[in-house]
Amino acid sequence: MLGRSERGAVAAELVIATPLLLLLIMGVIQFALWEHAVHIATAVAQQGVSVSRLQGESAEAGQAEAQSVLDQLGSSVLTGVTITVTKTDQMTTVTVTGHAESIVGIFSLPVAATASGASESFTSPGQAP
Numbered sequence: 787m788l789g790r791s792e793r794g795a796v797a798a799e800l801v802i803a804t805p806l807l808l809l810l811i812m813g814v815i816q817f818a819l820w821e822h823a824v825h826i827a828t829a830v831a832q833q834g835v836s837v838s839r840l841q842g843e844s845a846e847a848g849q850a851e852a853q854s855v856l857d858q859l860g861s862s863v864l865t866g867v868t869i870t871v872t873k874t875d876q877m878t879t880v881t882v883t884g885h886a887e888s889i890v891g892i893f894s895l896p897v898a899a900t901a902s903g904a905s906e907s908f909t910s911p912g913q914a915p
Contacts, residue, residue: 812889820895821887823864827899830856830869834880835865835901838871841908845871848880856882864897878905 820875833855848871860903867884872903879902 804871816886816889816895819889820886820897821885822883824857826856826864826866827882827884827897828901829859830867830898831882831901834869834871834882835878838880838913839874839878839903839905841906844897845873846864846879847879848873852880852882865894872915873905875907876905878903 791827830852834848834852837843837851838845849869852869852871856864856869860884861867863886864884865887867882870881870883872879872881879900881898882894882898888894
Protein backbone atom coordinates (compact mmCIF):
# COMPACT_ATOMS: atom_id res chain seq x y z
CA MET A 787 0.00 0.00 0.00
CA LEU A 788 2.78 2.40 -0.83
CA GLY A 789 0.60 4.48 -3.09
CA ARG A 790 -2.13 5.09 -0.51
CA SER A 791 -2.46 8.73 0.59
CA GLU A 792 -2.96 9.77 4.20
CA ARG A 793 -4.27 13.21 3.38
CA GLY A 794 -6.98 14.31 5.78
CA ALA A 795 -5.92 11.93 8.56
CA VAL A 796 -4.86 14.78 10.85
CA ALA A 797 -8.18 16.55 10.37
CA ALA A 798 -10.08 13.37 11.26
CA GLU A 799 -7.96 12.88 14.38
CA LEU A 800 -8.55 16.50 15.36
CA VAL A 801 -12.31 16.09 14.98
CA ILE A 802 -12.19 13.19 17.45
CA ALA A 803 -9.62 14.58 19.90
CA THR A 804 -10.88 18.17 20.29
CA PRO A 805 -14.27 17.37 21.89
CA LEU A 806 -12.60 14.90 24.25
CA LEU A 807 -10.03 17.51 25.29
CA LEU A 808 -12.76 20.12 25.85
CA LEU A 809 -14.75 17.62 27.91
CA LEU A 810 -11.68 16.94 30.05
CA ILE A 811 -11.08 20.66 30.60
CA MET A 812 -14.72 21.24 31.55
CA GLY A 813 -14.52 18.32 33.99
CA VAL A 814 -11.49 19.86 35.69
CA ILE A 815 -13.24 23.24 35.95
CA GLN A 816 -16.41 21.61 37.34
CA PHE A 817 -14.36 19.76 39.96
CA ALA A 818 -12.64 23.03 40.97
CA LEU A 819 -16.03 24.75 41.36
CA TRP A 820 -17.27 21.86 43.49
CA GLU A 821 -14.16 22.06 45.72
CA HIS A 822 -14.65 25.82 46.09
CA ALA A 823 -18.30 25.29 47.03
CA VAL A 824 -17.23 22.73 49.68
CA HIS A 825 -14.80 25.27 51.14
CA ILE A 826 -17.52 27.94 51.25
CA ALA A 827 -19.97 25.55 52.95
CA THR A 828 -17.31 24.59 55.52
CA ALA A 829 -16.49 28.23 56.29
CA VAL A 830 -20.19 29.08 56.67
CA ALA A 831 -20.78 26.14 59.03
CA GLN A 832 -17.70 26.93 61.14
CA GLN A 833 -18.60 30.59 61.52
CA GLY A 834 -22.19 29.73 62.39
CA VAL A 835 -21.09 27.33 65.11
CA SER A 836 -18.56 29.86 66.45
CA VAL A 837 -21.36 32.32 67.16
CA SER A 838 -24.22 30.05 68.22
CA ARG A 839 -22.18 28.00 70.72
CA LEU A 840 -21.45 31.07 72.87
CA GLN A 841 -23.26 31.43 76.15
CA GLY A 842 -26.23 33.75 75.78
CA GLU A 843 -26.44 33.27 72.00
CA SER A 844 -29.19 31.38 70.25
CA ALA A 845 -29.42 29.06 67.28
CA GLU A 846 -31.01 31.96 65.39
CA ALA A 847 -27.89 34.09 65.98
CA GLY A 848 -25.75 31.32 64.50
CA GLN A 849 -28.13 31.02 61.55
CA ALA A 850 -27.94 34.78 60.93
CA GLU A 851 -24.14 34.76 61.13
CA ALA A 852 -23.89 31.79 58.78
CA GLN A 853 -26.18 33.52 56.27
CA SER A 854 -24.11 36.71 56.56
CA VAL A 855 -20.90 34.80 55.80
CA LEU A 856 -22.57 33.07 52.86
CA ASP A 857 -23.69 36.45 51.48
CA GLN A 858 -20.14 37.82 51.84
CA LEU A 859 -18.45 34.83 50.19
CA GLY A 860 -20.94 34.83 47.36
CA SER A 861 -23.82 32.48 46.88
CA SER A 862 -23.26 32.08 43.14
CA VAL A 863 -20.86 29.14 43.53
CA LEU A 864 -22.95 27.43 46.21
CA THR A 865 -26.62 27.38 45.19
CA GLY A 866 -29.80 26.13 46.82
CA VAL A 867 -28.29 26.51 50.28
CA THR A 868 -29.98 25.24 53.43
CA ILE A 869 -28.48 26.15 56.81
CA THR A 870 -29.61 24.14 59.83
CA VAL A 871 -28.52 25.07 63.35
CA THR A 872 -29.14 22.78 66.32
CA LYS A 873 -28.20 23.93 69.83
CA THR A 874 -28.53 21.93 73.03
CA ASP A 875 -27.03 22.51 76.48
CA GLN A 876 -24.03 20.34 75.55
CA MET A 877 -23.52 20.62 71.78
CA THR A 878 -24.09 23.03 68.91
CA THR A 879 -24.17 21.78 65.32
CA VAL A 880 -24.46 23.70 62.06
CA THR A 881 -25.13 21.85 58.80
CA VAL A 882 -24.89 23.53 55.41
CA THR A 883 -26.18 21.77 52.30
CA GLY A 884 -26.51 22.91 48.71
CA HIS A 885 -25.24 22.31 45.20
CA ALA A 886 -22.16 23.46 43.34
CA GLU A 887 -22.79 25.71 40.36
CA SER A 888 -22.81 23.75 37.12
CA ILE A 889 -20.87 25.01 34.11
CA VAL A 890 -22.65 22.70 31.71
CA GLY A 891 -26.13 22.93 33.18
CA ILE A 892 -26.76 19.22 32.88
CA PHE A 893 -26.09 18.32 36.51
CA SER A 894 -24.89 19.92 39.73
CA LEU A 895 -22.88 18.18 42.40
CA PRO A 896 -24.22 18.10 45.98
CA VAL A 897 -22.29 19.86 48.73
CA ALA A 898 -22.61 19.30 52.49
CA ALA A 899 -20.58 20.52 55.46
CA THR A 900 -21.13 20.13 59.19
CA ALA A 901 -19.42 21.86 62.09
CA SER A 902 -19.96 21.04 65.77
CA GLY A 903 -18.75 22.43 69.04
CA ALA A 904 -19.48 22.23 72.71
CA SER A 905 -22.00 24.81 73.88
CA GLU A 906 -20.40 27.16 76.35
CA SER A 907 -21.78 27.46 79.85
CA PHE A 908 -20.02 29.19 82.69
CA THR A 909 -20.46 28.38 86.36
CA SER A 910 -19.12 30.28 89.33
CA PRO A 911 -16.35 28.68 91.39
CA GLY A 912 -17.65 26.08 93.82
CA GLN A 913 -20.86 25.56 91.87
CA ALA A 914 -21.59 22.22 90.23
CA PRO A 915 -22.11 22.37 86.45
